[in-house]
Amino acid sequence: MEEKREIDVKTDRKKVNKASEKHKQLAHFIKSVHTQLRKDSEVFGAKEAWNTHIAQKEKLKEYAKSMYQLATKHWGQKSQSSEKISCRVEWIKSKCKDYFFNGGVDKYDEKEQHLLEKDTPESCRVERVENFEAWVISKITVLDVGSCYNPFATENSFIVTAVDIAPYSSDVLKCDFLNLNVGSERKVTECNNALIELPKNSCDVVIFSLLLEYIPCPDQRFSCCKKAYELLRDRGILFIATPDSKHQGSNAKIINTSWKVVLAKLGFMRICYEKLPHLHCMMFRKCCFKEAAMKKINWKKIPENDELYSLMKIFIPQDFQSKNVNDDTDDDLQQFEHNDQESLALFNELPCEI
Known part of the structure; x- marks a missing residue:
């Protein structure tokens, strides 16, 4: 025995x-x-x-x-x-339901109205709360970019358009999101089932899960975010899940500050951030009034002429790995060192499904 x-x-x-x-x-x-x-x-x-x-x-x-x-x-x-490990798919589902079905829209309508009134003399305030029309929704229209095999398909409250440059599942449309046209209608080619156009302001949610670190260039990543902004309805949500095996503060200047500032310039207000064991998970709202997103940022703390806060770039830690991170005169770059060995370790350990 x-x-x-x-x-x-x-x-x-x-x-x-x-x-x-x-x-x-x-x-x-x-x-x-x-x-x-x-x-x-x-x-x-x-x-x-x-x-x-x-x-x-x-x-x-x-x-x-x-x-x-x-x-x-x-x-x-x-x-x-492991009960301690949270899956980003479930995290996104939970945040979606809270936002659209459990009072989240109204909560952040009030937040946006408060930001619009911030630092504005009462005599100059414009009552704009009436512009926040009641949002009654039974199904959430979701665009999942870089979907691979459509992990959100089983969620009954979602109507999912899943896209990828190389779909694994038949229910995922082929699509190069960088070259997707934002127009007036939904266009799918008959020859290869490729999505080539979506209407402007047609999505409640856009999901970038393990997408931005795939895109090689800061300008292209910004283009992805700008396109998401164009595709979302006012008060719609952009989810970003990006990997990081380091502790929460090690890449904070990029992930927690730079992205928040650059996306605010587009008109996104970050309304939720959580650091899961190997991931940064973020939730951005497309404001009805871009001014509200801009007021959410404490501009006094943003360094002037710092490339990280450029209007047209979204940086990731890997962008700096080729630079001399050991240079004592460049302390800022040292905190976002993220070399290939660490990235490989991250993919070895990532616990969550796509």
Whole structure:
């Protein structure tokens, strides 16, 4: 009996080791794609590198398969095995329902009205609360960008349009979001089921889950956020989930401050932020009045002429890994060092499904 138990333990250990090795192989491939795209962007320019990347059909197919396997066979299992781990999919679902069905819209209508009145003499105030029409909604219209296999499809309160440059599932539309046209109607090509246009102001929610760190260039990331702003209705929500294996404060200047400032200039007000074990999860509201988003920022604390707060750029920690982070004269860059080895470790450990 004891001998059989030992054999079973050894067998289980072999299975775990095999699964762990497969996990690392998948994560290494994902990371190598990201790294190569950033390198190509530096050499050939972001636009040419991106166009070359999306033309590599076999590599993208392998990428989609790898992400699916990581999410469903590795991260998903880790998420189920630990009560302390929160999944970003469930986090987004929960925040959506609170915002649209449990008084969140009204709460932030009042917040926006308060910000509009802030530092404004009473004699000069304009009563604009009547512009916040009652929002009655039974289903939430969701655009999930970089969806892979449409993890939100099972949520009954969502009407999901899932898009990806290389869909894994048949219910995910092929779409290069950087080149998606924002127009007056929804257009899907018959030949390859590709989404090429969506109407302006047509979405309640846009989701960027593990998307912005894929995009190689700060200008392109800003373009993604700007496009999300155009696609969202007033009071709609942009969700951003981006990986970071470091503690909450280590990359705060980028994630917690720079993004908040740059997106406020677009008209987004950040209304929720949580640091999950390996992720920053953020929720931004498209304000009815851009002035309210701007007033949410304490501009006295924002350094003038700092590129991080540029109007047209969204930086990530990886943008600075090629610079000399050990230079004692550049303390700011030291706090967002995020090298390839750390990124690989992150993909090895990420517990949450996509």
